[in-house]
Amino acid sequence: MSTERALTNEEEILFKTKEWVLKSVIGLNLCPFAKPTYQANTIRYIVSGSKTKKDLLIHLESELQFLKETDPLVTETTLLIHPYVLEIFLDQNDFLDDADFLLNRLDLDGIIQIANFHPQFQFAGKNIDDITNFVGRSPFPILHLLREDNISRIVDSHPNIDSIYENNRKTMRKLGYDGWKKLGL
Template sequence: MNPNGEMNSPNNDDPIIDLTKTWLEKAVIGLNLCPFAKSVYNGNLIRFIVSQAKSNQDLTADLKQELQILSESDPKQTETTLLIHPYVLLNFLDYNDYLGVADKLITQLELEGYLQIASFHPDYQFAGRRTDDIANFVNRSPYPMLHLLREDSVERANENHPDINSIYQNNIDTLRKLGHDGWNELGITNPASTGSNSIFPD
């Protein structure tokens, strides 16, 4: 693992990773959208990988590899993985459908109960919310990505948090106070957003 926490990654200086780190620093950590992210990020325990996949099949191959790598890695060196895929599943509907494939892969690899996947996308839209609802930005990232997590780490974090159920509402409250103008002032661009992948009509 190198000093930036990118274990065997060929994309150490990739601008895609740089923008992803900016998003982590200014939004996820800066706005405290995830109270568990700061220690992992500052501890260089995140593996950043940019997939070159341009098809679902190629992405699945990359995902399989990263799931296996994470499952075999020492959590003291690699706690979690961000598999960024800027060239495939740009449409949020397609991405949302693919999450079922990702979950099936975990089962096929017999990693159910050990690893799980969280979802982030430039056009993320929570069920029942309009596309322009600022609450969607809780899960909006510069590029589509699959966040690979260790289940025991998630359970431990939940147990240690005084009120885990409050995080989602606190995040919405934070974003509503910030507003779209405030978000834009953070300087986080979403170059992979198409802006036209609504699940629900406006």
């Protein structure tokens, strides 16, 4: 009998998400700004138990308030992982309208930005099986809460911010489906 205990569902979700951040986002350098935040241990990972859009919106509001009130040296960014709701990418994409409305209501527009990642992520105009979609594919649906002032510093310090998108597409094409599978994500 093994003495290792099985991971709880939440522990497994966190493990797989952190593995995705390390192997994909940082390992493939899809976001050249993620590594310092990761190394500083200022990424907040939260698993939402929400099962409805309404509950997720309430949880999102709580996390937005937390990020607003927390020193960036403690928490720079938050990954709100929501595996039980918005399991269809287009539903999550539509939910971003509600999230933007919430940002406005909380007077956080221009202070915090919300990006999305999803297991079915698909760029507009791309076929579902286009390998470049994997830039935004995560093991679970995720809302990424980012501080706008950090984004501004990054944009100002990067010599060619627009090159990131094209470099990511090249990286994914070079990696291919077999390479992605080898990552074990």
